[in-house]
Amino acid sequence: xxxxxxxxxLSSGINAEYGECASVLQVHNQDxxxxxxxxxxxxxxxxxxxxxIRVYKEYGxxxxxxxxxxxxSSSVWSRAFNKSGDKFVTCSDDRTLRVWCKDEGRYTCxxxxxxxxxxxxxDVSWGSRYVATAGGDNAIRLFEAHGTSLLxxxxxxxxxxxxxxxxxxxxxxxASAGDDETVRIWSLDKSADPS
Numbered sequence: 001x002x003x004x005x006x007x008x009x010l011s012s013g014i015n016a017e018y019g020e021c022a023s024v025l026q027v028h029n030q031d032x033x034x035x036x037x038x039x040x041x042x043x044x045x046x047x048x049x050x051x052x053i054r055v056y057k058e059y060g061x062x063x064x065x066x067x068x069x070x071x072x073s074s075s076v077w078s079r080a081f082n083k084s085g086d087k088f089v090t091c092s093d094d095r096t097l098r099v100w101c102k103d104e105g106r107y108t109c110x111x112x113x114x115x116x117x118x119x120x121x122x123d124v125s126w127g128s129r130y131v132a133t134a135g136g137d138n139a140i141r142l143f144e145a146h147g148t149s150l151l152x153x154x155x156x157x158x159x160x161x162x163x164x165x166x167x168x169x170x171x172x173x174x175a176s177a178g179d180d181e182t183v184r185i186w187s188l189d190k191s192a193d194p195s
Contacts, residue, residue, distance in 0.1 A: 025046075025056055025063055027054055034046070040085045043056065047077060047079050047090065048076060049075040051073060052072075052076065053068075053069040054069070055107060067107060071098055072092040073094040076092050077092060077120070077123060086102060087100065088126070090124070091123065092120075096112050096114040097121065097150060098113075099112075099113070110148035117137065117141070121134070122135065122164065123164075124167070125167045128169070129144065130142040130145075131150055138158050138159060139156060139158070140164055141154070159176060159178070159186075160178030160182060161179075161182075162179030162180045163179040164176055164177075164178045165179065172187065172189075173185055173188070
């Protein structure tokens with residue numbers, strides 16, 4: 001049998017048979033757009049219209065916001081960890097990517113990449129070789145990660161007939177979704193240079 005979260009009724013929350021709300025974290029002052037678990041640690045990140053990324057950790061029976069990361073000048077739409085979890089990248093309405101690394105127990109911005117996206121960057125996905133971005137200019141961009149730098153490798157113009165809303169890696173396959181009501185799956189030929 002499948003386990004699914006099923007509300008028993010709207011006033012009492014989640015059906016106790018399947019679980020209950022463990023914590024409500026209300027630290028942003030505008031809409032929260034995305035949440036993401038660290039790949040190996042009990043750490044959660046959230047991205048918001050308030051231009052910040054919040055870091056949460058579990059303490060005892062509750063969760064607490066342990067850090068507020070600033071640097072973007074507009075809404076933070078998304079974030080993605082690399083496989084090992086020692087770095088993550090954020091994207092924003094300010095048309096920048098930021099690479100964050102843990103430094104003495106705290107995340108700090110190590111680089112800001114700008115000038116490649118003429119419109120909002122809605123999503124980012126960190127694959128084994130490339131960081132992919134989804135843009136409001138109908139394009140997908142691939143960046144190679146070198147330390148804390150991201151170097152543009154390829155731009156797929158007109159990837160969708162409208163904004164590209166999200167991207168997601170699975171091995172050498174990249175899925176994208178857009179305002180054109182389509183999901184597209186892109187195959188990266190490992191033997192070919194994508195530029």
